Amino acid sequence: MSAFTSKSGESQRRRYAIVGLGSRHEIYQDAIEQPYADRAQLVGLCDSNVARVDLARERSKKNGAVVPLGYVAADFGRMLKETKPDVVIVTTADFMHHEYLVRAMEAGCDVITEKPMTIDAEKCRQIVDARRRTSRNCRVTFNYRYSPPRSQVKELLMAGEIGEILSVDFHWLLNTHHGADYFRRWHSHKQFSGGLFVHKATHHFDLINWWLGATPVSVMAMGKREFYTPATAKRMGLTGPHERCHTCPEKDRCGFYMDLAAFPHLKALYLDCEAHDGYYRDRCVWRPDIDIEDTMNALVNYDTGATLSYSLNAFNAWEGYTVSFNGTKGRLEHTIVESTYINGAETVQGGIAANGVKTRIIPLRGAGYDITPWTAEGDHGGGDRLMLQDIFAPDPSIDRYKRVADERAGAWSILVGIAANRSLQTGAKVNINDLVPGLERPDYPPMPSRTEPLPMPIRVK
Ligand SMILES: NC(=O)c1ccc[n+]([C@@H]2O[C@H](COP(=O)([O-])OP(=O)(O)OC[C@H]3O[C@@H](n4cnc5c(N)ncnc54)[C@H](O)[C@@H]3O)[C@@H](O)[C@H]2O)c1
Structure with missing residues (x-):
């Protein structure tokens, strides 16, 4: 999806349009207009709020770029016709992703969408169908895959350090700065965000799907809102x-x-x-009309036979996560303590400091040992910068972890949360295949074989 060569052989810049001009769009606008300006150009900007369209056009001026044409949401179709983008980047609020993805693909554009790809099963089906029908490229920007310590966990699991993975315990904690932020605006209503099981946990379920090289089969969940009340x-x-x-x-x-x-x-x-x-960014976190959970638990079965025990808590004393993989040769424990994040403010999440990352392997018998973490600076643990490079100047030969995610990975990750939401309503186990039947498996790199001979653990005297 970077520069491409025209029939005459000369290199051309890819034409990008962005719809949804809030805080997240800025990393894409800045990447196109600054480090990747030789490969990409921004030709259209669209938002439902005309003032944010103007602000984004001002940003182009500050970036020293040619100022793109601006459009309000009702003129999205006109933007596609007039600016002829090769790629549309969708960074609106979650509940509108599907509409712009489908319309852009139908108009012949490739698409890039922020996570979550969408928020419910029907909208997910529409995106998957449009992708198949149009054969366009649909990319979901799972930046977490790119942060070096998480890529390192993938490397260790792929290398078979703990054998094949039979179960996982994964606990994600949001502190009362970052966590509270989801209760202030559109995220605080399921109809706009799918709740944190979809909006936030899509990152986490994608990491698990990708780390395991597996697809989820069924989900049981519990959840409640007991703090932000x-x-x-x-x-x-x-x-x-x-x-x-x-x-x-x-x-x-x-x-x-x-x-x-x-x-x-x-x-x-x-x-x-x-x-x-009338979009208030700072609504009261104690409002009674909030309808998302702040405490969530899910149990998930995977097609490899692995099982997951997951929790997400949005009012914690620290921010980060701990994940443990239980394998046939041992256990891998991985913990990251992250820093505070207030979206759009000066205090953005920093790089994951080396002392905030702990990755440890404990063989079934014998002493455990710590792994020196791979680290990087920048937003989302260094993941954003590496992901932007992979979008605008890709070198597929170096991505042995297959971090590029398409609509299949986008779907498999949200469907765990969508199934969890349904399980909250019914109290029953939900089969993913009942939500979006016939979804293909993503292209995962090979994982340790489940049938190869296993070493006998040394006997304890
Ligand atoms: N990958 C990450 O780590 C990460 C981080 C932050 C946000 N995000 C994602 O990026 C997206 C945007 O998040 P944000 O924090 O920038 O939100 P935001 O509220 O700041 O921006 C959303 C923008 O969408 C616009 N919008 C709303 N409805 C629209 C419509 N019908 N048509 C056109 N525009 C419309 C709003 O006016 C606003 O400008 C979300 O999907 C979010 O999940 C991802």
């Missing part, structure tokens, strides 16, 4: 909930107050654009 606000001595932080009468007393006006970037992107669409 009006009752917790009362117990913390507030009289609220109120509508939002910006006008909150208790801003001096609430430890969850977010001052949009204090961060120039957040102010410009959200506060100053509100008049056009």
Whole structure:
């Protein structure tokens, strides 16, 4: 998906359009207009909020690029006709991804979408069908795969260090800065985000699918919202909930107050654009109308026979995760402590510091040993930078981990969360194949064989 060669043999820049011009789109705009400007050009910008369209066009000026044409959402089709992009990048709120992906593919464009690919089974079917019908390329940007410590875990598992993997324990913790942020805006309603089982856990279920080289078969789940509630606000001595932080009468007393006006970037992107669409970036985290969970558990079966025990908690004392793989030759334990993240503010998530990563292998018998972690600096543990390089200047020969993800990986990861949401409603185990039948397996690199002879563990005297 980078520069390509025309019939006359000369190298041309690929033409990109972006729809959805909030904070996340910026990494793509900046990548196209700065480090990859010799291979890519931005020709169209589209958003439902006209002020954010203007802001993004201003950004092009600051990037020293030719300013792309801007369009409001109702003119998306016109944008495709007039600007003729080769690739459309979709970075809208989750519930609209499917519509732009399908329309762009139908118009002959390749597409790149932010995670989650979409939020429910019907929308997922529409994307998968459109991809098959149009034969266009659909890429899902799973940046977590690219962060070096997570690629290193893939390397260790592929190399058979712990044999074949029979079960996994995976626990993801969001602290009360990052975690609370999902309860402030569109993420806090399932109809817009699918809840954290889809919106957030798509990263986690994709990592597991990819680490194991497996596809999920069935899911059972439990979940509740017990922290971000009006009752917790009362117990913390507030009289609220109120509508939002910006006008909150208790801003001096609430430890969850977010001052949009204090961060120039957040102010410009959200506060100053509100008049056009009423999108408040700082709604009260204690509101009663929130309908997503803050505490989730799931049990998942995989086609390799492996099983997963997963949890996600959104009000934790620290941010990061711990995952343990139980294999036929031993156990791999991997923990990452991440730093605080407030989307769009100055305090973005930093690189994963070497001392925040712990990867350890414990053979069935004998002493365990620590693995020196692969690390990198930059957002999302260094994953964003490597992923952008792989999008705009790819070298497939060096990707032995097959980190490029398409709509199949996008679907398999969200379907675990979509099945979990259904299991929450029914209390029953949900089969993934009942949600989107006939979904193909992604192209995973080979994993250790399940039939090769196993070494006999040494006898303990
Ligand atoms: N991979 C990652 O680590 C990562 C990190 C952050 C966000 N994301 C994803 O990026 C996407 C955007 O997230 P964000 O934080 O930038 O959100 P945001 O709310 O800041 O931006 C969303 C944008 O979509 C626009 N929009 C909403 N409805 C629209 C419509 N119908 N048509 C056109 N535009 C519309 C909004 O006006 C807004 O500008 C989400 O899917 C999110 O999950 C991924």
